[in-house]
Amino acid sequence: MPLLTPEHVLSPDIAFTQNTTITNGTHILYTSTDPEKYLENATSFISSGLSLGQAVVFIDEPHIFNTITEQLIHKGFDQEKVASILFSDRHEFYTSNDIFDIDTVISSFSPLLTPFLQEGIPIRTWGKVKWCANQACFMDLIKKYEMNVDDFVNEMNTFSVCAYDGEELPASLQMELMKHHQYIMSDNEFVSSSFYENERLSPSIMHDTKQYETIENLHTQYSKLIDQLPDPVFISSNGTIAYVNEAATTLMECDFHDLVHLSLIDIIQEKFPEKNPLDHSGSPIEVKLTTSKGNTVEVEMYSFPFLNEERTVEATITIARDMKDKKGSQKLDMISQLAASNAHEIRNPLTAIKGFIELAKEGSLDLDIYSIIGREVERIELIAGELLVLGKPEQMTMDTIEINEILKHVCGLMKFQAETEQVNIQEDFQHNLFVRCNKEQLQQVFINLLKNAIESIEDEGNIKVHSYKDHNQVKIDVTDNGKGIPDHILKHVAEPFYTTKEKGSGIGLMVCYNLIEKHEGTINVQSNPGQGTTFTITLPLVSETKCTSSGQH
Structure with missing residues (x-):
């Protein structure tokens, strides 16, 4: 060739x-x-x-x-x-x-x-x-x-x-x-x-x-x-591998001669009954390769045409990138961002606590420091809770619970912060809305949503928490009349570490999306800058028959 x-x-x-x-x-x-x-x-x-x-x-x-x-x-x-x-x-x-x-x-x-x-x-x-x-x-x-x-x-x-x-x-x-x-x-x-x-x-x-x-x-x-390329490369002619570089033989755990004359499709685990995805589009696809030792390797593959002097396709060059390296790099990057953002978030309340204690020792503080320290500790607990959610294993205890039980508890918890910021929380609950859930995790979701809603209101304002039945689903709207979210930010709200808050960690909403997904639900958000934002949580409704047999916890 x-x-x-x-x-x-x-x-x-x-x-x-x-x-x-x-x-x-x-x-x-x-x-x-x-x-x-x-x-x-x-x-x-x-x-x-x-x-x-x-x-x-x-x-x-x-x-x-x-x-x-x-x-x-x-x-x-x-x-x-x-x-x-x-x-x-x-x-x-x-x-x-x-x-x-x-x-x-x-x-x-x-x-x-x-x-x-x-x-x-x-x-x-x-x-x-x-x-x-x-x-x-x-x-x-x-x-x-x-x-x-x-x-x-x-x-x-x-x-x-x-x-x-x-x-x-x-x-x-x-x-x-x-x-x-x-x-x-x-x-x-x-x-x-x-x-x-x-x-x-x-x-x-x-x-x-x-x-x-x-x-x-x-x-x-x-x-x-x-051969100088660090990624595995396969050169094919008429569907048959004609050349591979050293990185490809390392990936496939074999020698050069074990790969040439094979079809690239033969070493891919998935079968493609219709069009071969390894065409000349240059678009990446994720596939699993089977090595000569029977091991499975997840890779991202790109294919490109090789043109001869008449500018017709002479061969196809395919690049394979090991997804383990890519995912590992992304994971390390996320860990470093998580550590940096939360070290900053935890240090702030700790600094405030330390300062109040020192002033109290000197006798120069004439106010109730216990309520202040309590709020700062709650702030640390919230951050720790988010980290635990991200680090917990997939298995979790699920109970059948009336959703309003959770909503009333969270609204009560957030009432003090809301009143401090001159924000009124309104409750509008439809009764007998049962869901299968982990109570603590759903509480974490609604605490995050209410916290964000309070912080979005610059002066005084209102937040409405509304639960209702929609066919075979339970829906909960958390609506505020705050400053709203611009369109260019709205599409990034679920991304980790994306935040516009000076003191935000950028993981609160990511945690919410993660937990609701585990509960087989969805989160939708609508916002109008200058008018407010509504987050809508949708969860599967549990039938009354199932509630009776399961019991309430």
Whole structure:
């Protein structure tokens, strides 16, 4: 299976020399795993540009640039030549307030390049893209950014390298980015991209006979790039696996020869009677693979078409990402956020308690500190209760209970806080509404909802708790006339650690959704900014016959 033609394979130092002609813009994706080779290739890129009298723009970290300038001077470039390089710190160039902003980045290029474009000076740019893993939808932003850069390179006729750290860039995203770059580069190899989707012809890569003889003996298999990817990769032709990298053999607990000539569908546990989901859409699917030792591995798989020179599908490349690593990373991230947010939440009431005790010891406090300390202890208990809910095992004791029993108890508990904030709690209960539930957990849900409702009312206001029957369901509305929730926040209310409160932990509503789901119920929320919010809890109604046989607890 010819994955690429030998005449398109170069080493980076040859690709960056004067034998590279820039005819209509060149866009290169560089994924590096070797810091020393990265410096070597960046130096080659810059020195070639300086030798050709081209304008050079270099975007990376200051210490990288300092090392490269030292090497350039060692190569014989004078201070004036080195000073002509336009350098920018990547942390400042790619981000604003630690946020990757595509429009700002693209617009920043134009002022740098305009003077040279006006004088007709060829331009080459090198950018080590800032990786903002914690930014929302960052992967999608990177794909959009590289699409825009490809258009920019075409328009400005620049010779541009977009560099990424191979330890940061997921293999699936790398395959996507290959669609928007004419050339793909590793630390040791430079090849034309068979994934490139733009109809624009790539610039020619020319080299003399001597250079060709030098690189002809190099390893020209496309697998050299694939093998550097940390994720398992399967290359299939006509439905049959033709090549796998080392990460794939490790995942599948077997040797290379045990996988080739198999069908990728054969190692997937699920059966797909209709369309094969591993098509060329690039959309991820979650499947279970069976290893040669009979073990089950959960993976997320992406498939991409490999195009030949006639731009028809030559093969399919499939990336598999172990979900254990992904879920483990997400779990660790959640634990760290949970620890940080709740350490802050618990420290505040403890500080207040400690302060009142010290003042009481000195005899300089003339008020009832016990009620104040009691409220602070209740606050700690509430936080501890939320943590226990998240940490408790799935099994829980369920009893048949009249829902109003729980609602009256919670309204009584929250009455003092409500009156302190000049909020009136109104009760409107329909009788004989029985549910199967864990009493303590439902109490936790309604305490959280009432607490949020009270805090949403800035001055004085009202909260109505209304229970009623709706067909075979029990519904409970908690309605306030507070400031409401804007639409852009409303869709995030169930997400962990998402909060707009200065002192909020961001887990209260997540706990509510979690507990109601365990009770086979649902939570819906409606809100109008400036008018108020209604949370509606829906739970299965228990019939009177079942209540009689079960009894009330």
